[in-house]
Amino acid sequence: MTDLPMIDAQRLWDAHMALAEVGRIPGDGVCRLAASVEDKAGRDLFARWCREAGLVVRVDRIGNMFARRAGKDESLPPVLIGSHLDSQPTGGRFDGAFGVLAGLEIVRTLDAAGIATTAPIELVNWTNEEGCRFQPSSLGAEVAAGHIALADGLAAKDENGIRLGDALEAIGYLGTADVALKARAYLEGHIEQGPILEEKGEAIGIVGGSMGVNAYSVILIGREDHTGTTPVQRRKDALFGAARCIAEVRALALDFEPNGRATVARILAEPNARSVVASKVTFTVDCRHQGEDELNVMTGRLREIIERISHECGLSFTMEPYWVVPPRSFDATCVAALRSAAAALNLTSRPMVSGAGHDAIPIAAVVPTAMVFVPSRDGVSHHVSEYTTPEQLAAGCNVLFRAALELAVIADPVAADDAATR
Amino acid sequence: MTDLPMIDAQRLWDAHMALAEVGRIPGDGVCRLAASVEDKAGRDLFARWCREAGLVVRVDRIGNMFARRAGKDESLPPVLIGSHLDSQPTGGRFDGAFGVLAGLEIVRTLDAAGIATTAPIELVNWTNEEGCRFQPSSLGAEVAAGHIALADGLAAKDENGIRLGDALEAIGYLGTADVALKARAYLEGHIEQGPILEEKGEAIGIVGGSMGVNAYSVILIGREDHTGTTPVQRRKDALFGAARCIAEVRALALDFEPNGRATVARILAEPNARSVVASKVTFTVDCRHQGEDELNVMTGRLREIIERISHECGLSFTMEPYWVVPPRSFDATCVAALRSAAAALNLTSRPMVSGAGHDAIPIAAVVPTAMVFVPSRDGVSHHVSEYTTPEQLAAGCNVLFRAALELAVIADPVAADDAATR
Missing domain, CATH: 3.30.70.360 (Alpha-Beta Plaits)
Incomplete structure (x- = not known):
């Protein structure tokens, strides 16, 4: 897969900046509380981009959004790529957004290069990761993983007593798709939210598990x-x-x-x-x-x-x-795919363990999972000043792209090589 | 003055218990916030008792109440005895009440024994000592001492924006008497609000100043x-x-x-x-x-x-x-009078310095002042469980009685002795 294309760093950055206009607040921040009108606007924009890329969008019964790019073998479970579009009340432009938009950029890159994958690729936007409007955090992923019953998740109330189910219905994102999750792998890109990568001058954190x-x-x-x-x-x-x-x-x-x-x-x-x-x-x-x-x-x-x-x-x-x-270990195959991708791209990387909560943590219990971290300037997150450079985002996205492709072509490298070179 | 009568311990206790019915709250506590309807009821009861004792009651322009027992020489400034009748929201029965009711008991004892004093004796109830409804604490005494301008004191607002002046007017205690203070001495009895006397097994704290x-x-x-x-x-x-x-x-x-x-x-x-x-x-x-x-x-x-x-x-x-x-030293003559009284009564006593705020502290700047402390069970105050025994209150009151008499007879011991023995 050495001849694979690179993702388009400018297009990836532009998508972040366009999304950051949705729920924008002073100081370059965003406020897109889960199931709010701003969250709806962010979801709508993401859905439009997905449909423009020819993806089939569906929404499950807890509001998780999936956007599917067909594989050559549609009987195979998909490789999932995503994160979340909701934010803290005074959040930044990259927390969550990066993982979702990296998935979109991967699809756009595959399309531009005319690459088909054996297994389908699905982008995902999990509902209510931040946990600041509805508790617990990663609620959509917890329901998808079967750790929280659907009815309990829908019954979660915000501080005004509004049920998550009602809030999702009000914004048109209480879907009908089954919440049961079947996927070949789940890859999530995320900002580190800590100072380690920046301090060490390294580009990529290969996240092998969670504290x-x-x-x-x-x-x-x-x-x-x-x-x-x-x-x-x-x-x-x-x-x-x-x-x-x-x-x-x-x-x-x-x-x-x-x-x-x-x-x-x-x-x-x-x-x-x-x-x-x-x-x-x-x-x-x-x-x-x-x-x-x-x-x-x-x-x-x-x-x-x-x-x-x-x-x-x-x-x-x-x-x-x-x-x-409990501490969780991510999937060794997924972690290896990310590590190989970083090495192939000559990116400096380090093994990391996530100290923060992420959608990947509950999902790891039911789907082979791994994460990529990109640097956070000054280690800052959950703040309007949160920042990662376009180059750092692109590096993380390229690692995810190569790993996703490796996981989605399934012992059929020729097909991918064919596609990449045609 | 060795033949002086003793105060009536039961009458002193009964007055405390009767006053404690005013603004009573569960657990034997009281709530008489400054210038509240409960404060009015406490003031009314005190004023009735004073008038029944033949005292002339006046109220000054910051609501401080004075009740005067004439002296043989009405040209002399009075000996003031008092404290405050307002309480914390969940206060006890003795904080403040003791100093006022000890003064009343002294007058009743003088009356019962037919003792006349050379200088007048005035009982005083200072407005808003606790400082929990209006700030600062000891507001009435601070105005009387000239540390706070009358207009500023009246303009103090509670958390609902109600002015002290309006609150006093509403309960009928915005008086017309001048706030200027002229007194020969000021004596204040108070519960210790700390554990020292109880721990040392001593009856009386002779308070020589304040921290x-x-x-x-x-x-x-x-x-x-x-x-x-x-x-x-x-x-x-x-x-x-x-x-x-x-x-x-x-x-x-x-x-x-x-x-x-x-x-x-x-x-x-x-x-x-x-x-x-x-x-x-x-x-x-x-x-x-x-x-x-x-x-x-x-x-x-x-x-x-x-x-x-x-x-x-x-x-x-x-x-x-x-x-x-700043730290304040009380008046040496007043302190000596209290110390002599305790010794004459064979009461154990110790010199103390007040760590808490009291009306006596601002008053000490303009009038020769001293205080007596009586023990607080477990050192507790500002709580419904605040307690001092009838005997401990009586001991403190007897000390105040003798010291007040010494200060009010003014180099005319014969007159007092005559009175005491007739």
Whole structure:
């Protein structure tokens, strides 16, 4: 496949910029909350582009969009390529969009070169990946993977009490296609959302799996006291206890880097009055690791930290999980296809494990899956300033293109070579 | 004055219990927010009791109530005795009430014993001590002391935009008496609101002054990052920085105990999302000390802590004062009168410095002032479970009674002795 064409970097960039006009907000950002009118406009634009490319678009019963390019053997399950078009409220132009538009660019490149694949290729836009309007995140992919029942997914409500099913119907994207997923492979391109590739000066992250998450809500209970009248050693100060926990969680994180993470990002103190010692503090601890055993060790150490500090500060505590996801390994064949593609293109790459959630993670449970990361400037995402250069996007798209072709031609390289050279 | 009568402990307790029915809330607490209908009912009851005792009640233009018992020499300024009848939203039965009702009990005891004083005695109920409906706290006393202009005090608004002046008028307590204060002495009894007297097993705190307060709002600014994708050492985590500051403020407090306090009681993190590293954390640091020099040293060390930790964590910071009060010394003669009274009554006592705010603190700037503390069970105040025993209240009231009499007879002990024995 060494004579394969390259994708059109300018066309790929132009598609990003055109999509970024949909739900545009100040500072080059976008707001396309799932199943909103902006999401509808983004979906409509994507559907129009797909139909212009001759693809057959269908929408399933949770609003996931599929756009199919026929294969030479239509009895084969397709190679899926995609991501999501919804965004955070003040999101950027590349998170999600890249994976979907890379798929579109791959189809356009195949068409321009007149390449037929043995297996069909399907582009996919998963519903509600961001999880900021409806929970949980990756809802469409979770339903497609069979982890969440369709009825439960449709019943998810936003903060105004609007059901996802009703919101999808209102924008014309409550489809009729079955949600059952049958695919030969799933490839997803995504911005890294972290600083590693940029820091290392590497073009491509070959994502071999995802970190597991054990995330807890911790509550420390102390006692209200007057800040002016109660000596410090007589207090049961829940905020002091929380501060010690936060400092130790940082030390825990450092012990498990680079393959793990631990973070306290959310805190609420009560009564949160300037002259009353805090009697109750709630905070979250988000532990992640790519190894299941290590994740369990982290969690055990976290519990020891909370117990010890609570005891030393005269506090009681509770520690309840709010999010538990096991580590997942992606498919070795898909990962190898991506790695070979990067090598063939002379692109620098590194094996990575995703610390963030992606549609690929639930899908990996039912379809052979792998992901490509491209660099994020300053590691920033979920922000209007999110940026990846046209060249970096093109590099990621070329890797996806070659891997998709390898996975879709199915031991029939001659057909692809024929197509590429005719 | 060794033959002076004792106050009536049961009558004092009964007055507390009767007043506690006004604005009563579950759990034996009270809610009498300043200038509310409950405050009016409390004021009405107090005024009725005063008139029944033959006192002349007047209300000044900021709603402070004065109830005067004539002296033999009406040209002399009065000895003031009082505190406040307003409460926290879920306050207790003794905070403020004790100081006012102790004054009433002193008058009743004088009347029952037929004792005349040379100088007049005036009971006082200061407006809006708690500061929870209108800011600042001790507003009525601050206006009386000339620290806040009358017009500014009347213009203070509650969270619904209601002016204090309008609220006082609505309950019939926007008086016409001049706010200028002229008094020979001011004595205030109060619950300790801390654990010291109970812990030491002592009956009386002789309060010789008040701690100064240097209280700051600190803002740490870092950067949002994804908790799953950004290695800990690459982050600018404002919550981690705040946690380190809170831990060091605790160590600072321990260095300055028992004469100082330092507390972080309020914290707000942004965006306060579970998977986004906190980019901004605002917290308060409340430093108090009875010595002005020590308070300045504390404040300097606090600034060093914030600067150093911000630097080490890659954060920027601001540190703005929101409350600055110098330490105040109460009047030596008044303090000596209280100390002598406690000794004459064979009550255990200790010199104390108030760490909390009280009406006596602004008044001390313009009138010779001292305070008596009585024990708080478990150090608790501003809570429905606040409690002081009838015997403890009586002990404090007896000390105030004797000291008031000493201050009000003015180098004419014979007159008092005559009165006491006739």
